[in-house]
């Protein structure tokens with residue numbers, strides 16, 4: 001990787017800073033870092049996040065086989081999931097993205113928070129199904145969402161599946177993937193520009209490949225506990241905003257809790273990286289109570305619930 | 318072969334040129350440096366540019382600052398708009414010119430940015446596609462196991478799968494596998510909510 005030489009500028013900054021005293025030096029060094037950081041991976045345009053998400057998804061679909069549309073049933077399933085995610089994403093446009101309002105579970109700088117407020121998806125959310133019995137879901141930067149057949153089978157009705165989609169959408173909308181990447185690779189990000197990482201002459205494929213593999217490794221390792229709590233919080237609010245039962249998030253988490261017990265989940269597996277499920281259930285229950293979250297009364301009528309469950313069963317059962 | 322992605326084209330073109338020991342291409346970097354690509358607060362009269370793809374359900378000028386408002390016009394990637402009012406939370410009021418007529422409406426704040434997309438560079442990358450068309454094994458069956466260290470071969474195969482996946486999704490969204498209509502996509506999303514009794518009273 002080509003390293004940009006930035007010493008002369010940094011040295012002159014240091015010199016000035018030393019003359020002015022040490023506390024100032026720290027502040028100046030901080031601003032230089034911030035400036036350097038501002039110029040690189042941090043500020044991906046929606047189109048760049050999308051292409052990065054495509055690369056990460058390419059690694060995912062090389063590891064798990066995705067379900068291809070080969071008959072009416074598979075087409076119905078893919079269409080159903082994509083219409084559901086598109087509906088939730090639009091219906092939840094006004095759900096808060098403020099880290100503080102979402103329970104203060106994650107630590108975001110001012111710039112990071114601004115980035116989340118202004119995050120847009122180049123093509124929207126695109127959902128695919130992984131043909132695997134594992135219980136897993138992956139959300140990449142740029143709007144790609146992959147849900148395993150095993151996880152879909154675990155859902156008992158449409159509202160529970162919506163809870164899975166809303167939780168994963170939260171990871172995308174709240175920029176969790178890129179935030180982890182920025183933290184884990186801060187040094188290499190600062191010393192090289194995005195352009196050098198992705199497009200350095202004839203090594204384009206190799207460098208882009210490395211970036212995608214690294215990001216997908218992060219994804220396979222799972223998000224951190226704070227991000228999981230935050231995704232539960234946004235996801236539950238999104239369920240309420242789109243007319244689904246917010247309690248479906250609790251129901252889904254309880255199913256996962258049961259699954260963990262029944263299968264003595266392998267510590268290397270996806271679920272093992274999530275925070276204790278009991279704490280997540282309690283946090284969601286508290287949120288529903290405190291914010292008095294509920295679906296619109298019209299959406300919880302027996303007819304509405306039946307309509308949802310009928311199409312869910314037609315697609316998946 | 319399904320529609321080829323720009324990025325797949327860039328990666329493959331570079332791989333091919335390296336493998337075939339052809340003279341290495343001097344791919345121009347995308348310009349990603351500079352000031353923040355968005356501004357949280359806008360002033361009346363500020364020029365802004367659409368930064369989502371034309372097929373996105375967000376690439377629409379809306380009649381009201383509301384997620385399900387009626388779409389007034391389709392927006393193109395990079396289309397210039399003028400800010401009229403930014404005092405409505407997540408939405409800004411904008412003016413644009415379509416077919417010689419000035420239209421005013423609303424867009425989500427994040428849908429626009431202060432920087433025009435770098436069309437000339439994107440066009441240059443588009444040219445690289447020619448190298449991808451002749452890629453010999455982009456659709457070869459996958460092998461078991463983890464990606465190679467640099468991920469490039471697996472990546473090419475994965476990207477080919479994604480091209481097919483995305484073409485399918487485009488077709489399901491708006492009728493046209495290359496250019497889905499965002500107004501149709503949005504109407505389908507809304508219909509999904511309506512049929513599931515999710516729009517309530």
Ligand SMILES: [Zn+2]
Pocket residue numbers: 167168171223228231
């Ligand atoms: Zn999660």
